[in-house]
Amino acid sequence: MNLQEFITIFISAVFVYNVILSRFLGLCSFIAISKETKPALAMSSAVMFVIVMSSGITWFVYRFLLLPFNLTYLRTISFILVIATFVQLVEMVIRKLSPQLYRAFGIYLPLITVNCAVLGVAVLNIDMFFINGKSVEGSFYYSVFQGVCVGLGYTLAMLLMSGIRERLELCNVPKALKDFPLAFIIAAILSLSFMGFSGFKV
Amino acid sequence: MKNLIKEFTKGIIKENPTFVLALGLCPTLAVSVSVANAIGMGIAATFVLLGSSLIISWVRDFIPEKIRIPCYIVIIATFVTIAELCMKAYSPALDRSLGIYVPLIVVNCIVLGRAEAFACKHNMGRSFFDGLGMGVGFTLALILISAIREFLGSGQILGYTLVKGFEPVFVFGMPSGALLVIGLLLGFFNLLKSKKI
Amino acid sequence: MTNNFIVSGSPHIHKQESISRIMWTVVISLIPAGIAGVIIFGLDALWVTLVAVIAAVLTELIFGILTKKKITIWDGSAVITGILLAFNLPSGVPLWLPIVGAVFSIAIGKQVFGGIGQNIFNPALVGRVFLMASWPKYMTTFVNPLNYDAVTSATPLAILKEGKILEHISYWNLFLGKHGGCIGEVCILALLIGAAILLIKGYISWHIPLSYIFTTALFVYIFGAGKLFTGDWLFHILSGGLILGAFFMATDYVATPLTAKGQLVFGVGCGLLTAVIRIWGGYPEGVSYAILMMNAATPFIDRYTKNRIYGTR
Numbered sequence: 001m002n003l004q005e006f007i008t009i010f011i012s013a014v015f016v017y018n019v020i021l022s023r024f025l026g027l028c029s030f031i032a033i034s035k036e037t038k039p040a041l042a043m044s045s046a047v048m049f050v051i052v053m054s055s056g057i058t059w060f061v062y063r064f065l066l067l068p069f070n071l072t073y074l075r076t077i078s079f080i081l082v083i084a085t086f087v088q089l090v091e092m093v094i095r096k097l098s099p100q101l102y103r104a105f106g107i108y109l110p111l112i113t114v115n116c117a118v119l120g121v122a123v124l125n126i127d128m129f130f131i132n133g134k135s136v137e138g139s140f141y142y143s144v145f146q147g148v149c150v151g152l153g154y155t156l157a158m159l160l161m162s163g164i165r166e167r168l169e170l171c172n173v174p175k176a177l178k179d180f181p182l183a184f185i186i187a188a189i190l191s192l193s194f195m196g197f198s199g200f201k202v
Numbered sequence: 203m204k205n206l207i208k209e210f211t212k213g214i215i216k217e218n219p220t221f222v223l224a225l226g227l228c229p230t231l232a233v234s235v236s237v238a239n240a241i242g243m244g245i246a247a248t249f250v251l252l253g254s255s256l257i258i259s260w261v262r263d264f265i266p267e268k269i270r271i272p273c274y275i276v277i278i279a280t281f282v283t284i285a286e287l288c289m290k291a292y293s294p295a296l297d298r299s300l301g302i303y304v305p306l307i308v309v310n311c312i313v314l315g316r317a318e319a320f321a322c323k324h325n326m327g328r329s330f331f332d333g334l335g336m337g338v339g340f341t342l343a344l345i346l347i348s349a350i351r352e353f354l355g356s357g358q359i360l361g362y363t364l365v366k367g368f369e370p371v372f373v374f375g376m377p378s379g380a381l382l383v384i385g386l387l388l389g390f391f392n393l394l395k396s397k398k399i
Numbered sequence: 400m401t402n403n404f405i406v407s408g409s410p411h412i413h414k415q416e417s418i419s420r421i422m423w424t425v426v427i428s429l430i431p432a433g434i435a436g437v438i439i440f441g442l443d444a445l446w447v448t449l450v451a452v453i454a455a456v457l458t459e460l461i462f463g464i465l466t467k468k469k470i471t472i473w474d475g476s477a478v479i480t481g482i483l484l485a486f487n488l489p490s491g492v493p494l495w496l497p498i499v500g501a502v503f504s505i506a507i508g509k510q511v512f513g514g515i516g517q518n519i520f521n522p523a524l525v526g527r528v529f530l531m532a533s534w535p536k537y538m539t540t541f542v543n544p545l546n547y548d549a550v551t552s553a554t555p556l557a558i559l560k561e562g563k564i565l566e567h568i569s570y571w572n573l574f575l576g577k578h579g580g581c582i583g584e585v586c587i588l589a590l591l592i593g594a595a596i597l598l599i600k601g602y603i604s605w606h607i608p609l610s611y612i613f614t615t616a617l618f619v620y621i622f623g624a625g626k627l628f629t630g631d632w633l634f635h636i637l638s639g640g641l642i643l644g645a646f647f648m649a650t651d652y653v654a655t656p657l658t659a660k661g662q663l664v665f666g667v668g669c670g671l672l673t674a675v676i677r678i679w680g681g682y683p684e685g686v687s688y689a690i691l692m693m694n695a696a697t698p699f700i701d702r703y704t705k706n707r708i709y710g711t712r
Contacts, residue, residue, distance in 0.1 A: 021377060021378075021381075022377045023232065023377075024227070024228045024229075024231045024232045024377065024380070025228055025306075026228070027227045027228045027231065028224075028225070028226075028227055028228065028311055031224070031227070073283065073286075073287060074283070075305070076279055076282055076283050076286065076305040076308055077276065077279040077280065077283055079305075080275055080279050080308050080309070081272070081275070081276065081279075084271070084272050084275055085272075088272075110271075113271075113275075113309075114309040114311060114314055115309070116228040116229075116306050116309050116310075118309075119305070119306060119308065119309050120228075120302055120306055123302045123305055123306070124302060127301075127302065174389075175392075175396070176389045176390070176392040176393040176396065177385075177389045177392070180224065180385075180388050181385045181386070181388040181389035181392065182385070182389075183385070184381045184382070184384050184385030184388065185381070185382060185385040185386070187381045187385075188378045188379070188381035188382040188385060189378075191376075191377050191378035191381055192373070192378045195376075195378070
């Protein structure tokens with residue numbers, strides 16, 4: 001476990017292999033919700049929370065349940081169940097503790113279950129930090145940290161995009177390109193700019 | 203019979219999951235680097251769509267309303283696991299190039315979306331053709347995007363060089379190129395739509 | 400008429416100059432660097448620049464015709480984009496490359512946003528990063544300076560990035576531009592002459608260039624070499640696209656913050672990103688990427704550095 005690995009994970013997950021702009025995970029929610037900043041921020045924080053928690057939980061499930069009992073082929077099913085259950089739990093807790101927050105999140109919370117980013121990061125963690133069926137040293141910390149960084153990368157992309165799209169409300173964009181097509185083109189330019197960090201080595 | 207055919211064809215153009223409904227974009231962009239990948243993913247996704255649409259439609263009267271989403275997910279996940287294992291066994295190269303996007307078919311909005319919007323409300327026959335149509339529409343969209351990307355990005359399609367001396371535009375093999383292609387395609391289809399009406 | 404409406408918070412400054420006058424003055428201020436480029440790299444530099452400009456203007460013309468909007472090619476902004484794009488290219492590129500780049504710059508970097516005054520990103524840089532990603536081989540093949548037989552040489556920053564010891568290249572040579580590099584970025588002297596014109600006329604303010612260059616120099620001084628506080632900041636200021644970027648591209652009216660405070664933040668951000676990429680990134684030069692990333696952040700910078708409206712808290 002060394003600092004270099006953490007820095008690499010950070011630069012990778014936030015910039016070079018940004019979850020949305022490079023891996024395309026969470027793209028649906030990105031295009032749909034990045035029109036305004038407030039919802040974008042709400043969605044990003046909810047997603048970050050779910051990703052971090054599920055990164056941790058799925059790690060445990062894989063390490064102590066699937067691996068020892070040779071059930072690794074159940075990875076997809078078990079992970080998605082974990083995520084769905086967790087999101088349901090979070091929904092119930094938030095509804096009880098703070099009805100206001102629950103209303104603020106609205107429909108976004110249940111949508112997170114099918115957000116590719118959540119399942120994607122869980123699977124990515126396993127692919128990256130388990131080699132030949134054994135966990136790499138410090139893999140739990142790497143996994144959770146990667147979850148945090150992916151959440152940060154998601155938030156960064158969402159915030160940049162929502163700021164830009166709000167600004168574009170005042171411009172006369174060609175009609176055929178309004179909304180979705182332009183959003184993709186902006187994402188393309190953002191993706192190109194983020195590539196500036198490729199090959200990053202501390 | 204005519205109704206069934208209508209369910210099938212609507213998934214190809216009028217309600218094309220990628221270009222009209224804007225569903226399932228995550229794997230679409232990631233996988234469209236080469237036509238081979240596109241066909242592989244399309245087949246896998248169609249298989250899952252067919253299987254899950256059939257089963258969900260079959261048991262739609264037995265699933266309690268409140269837990270229907272988790273139930274759908276379990277059913278879909280089962281088919282995805284089957285697809286995953288088959289792919290690992292019979293074409294490991296494809297499995298490796300599709301990477302994490304195979305298990306991600308579980309959360310592919312198209313699959314869950316069709317289950318929620320159609321399969322749970324219609325009988326098995328119509329659900330089968332709906333799923334088939336959506337799967338074919340998805341595959342065709344994938345092939346279109348990946349053909350453009352593969353040709354521009356490497357001068358080849360399915361490994362065959364089409365134009366000699368073509369300087370490949372590498373950016374189209376990259377994520378940025380994918381976003382660009384789909385943005386421009388969506389804009390193009392919007393233009394067609396507005397001109398038709 | 401609608402193209403002349405720019406929506407922004409007050410105060411508004413009324414000036415005699417129109418957009419055209421400002422743009423064409425910028426074109427004039429870029430001429431010294433262009434001449435230097437031709438002297439250093441030969442006539443190829445001239446052809447690349449001309450081709451880029453013509454392609455940019457034609458693209459804008461075609462867009463104007465197709466979308467039935469006002470034809471804006473006479474305001475000089477397309478010309479500037481063409482020139483700036485060419486200045487960011489090595490002189491030895493095949494001539495179709497600047498054409499494709501210019502078309503991309505105008506079409507994707509500017510027109511899809513609605514045309515002049517509405518682009519989020521600097522169009523020339525959008526074209527440049529597109530070219531860099533698409534044809535890296537052509538974009539990193541540089542010609543030997545003052546030796547018109549094209550023997551390729553690397554830029555000083557590239558040599559540094561590969562870890563090779565830099566044969567001592569004097570600061571004077573860096574200043575005059577006697578080394579490998581892109582057409583418009585090498586001759587610092589010529590660039591500064593042009594920048595002075597713009598500064599004196601008040602068309603650009605010192606906020607962004609100063610904060611940008613200062614931040615890069617400071618960061619490189621602290622972290623740029625093995626031991627802390629030993630970085631060669633003067634080398635970094637005089638190398639790569641920093642001067643070109645700081646004075647001519649990071650100061651794009653449309654894609655940068657409105658207020659002075661915002662501009663300082665913008666400049667610092669660019670400086671940090673440029674320095675980080677130069678020191679630890681895979682690319683030897685980070686100016687284009689840094690500016691584009693800060694362009695993306697500009698809507699937010701604007702929001703949080705807005706001038707207080709008189710009478711409100």
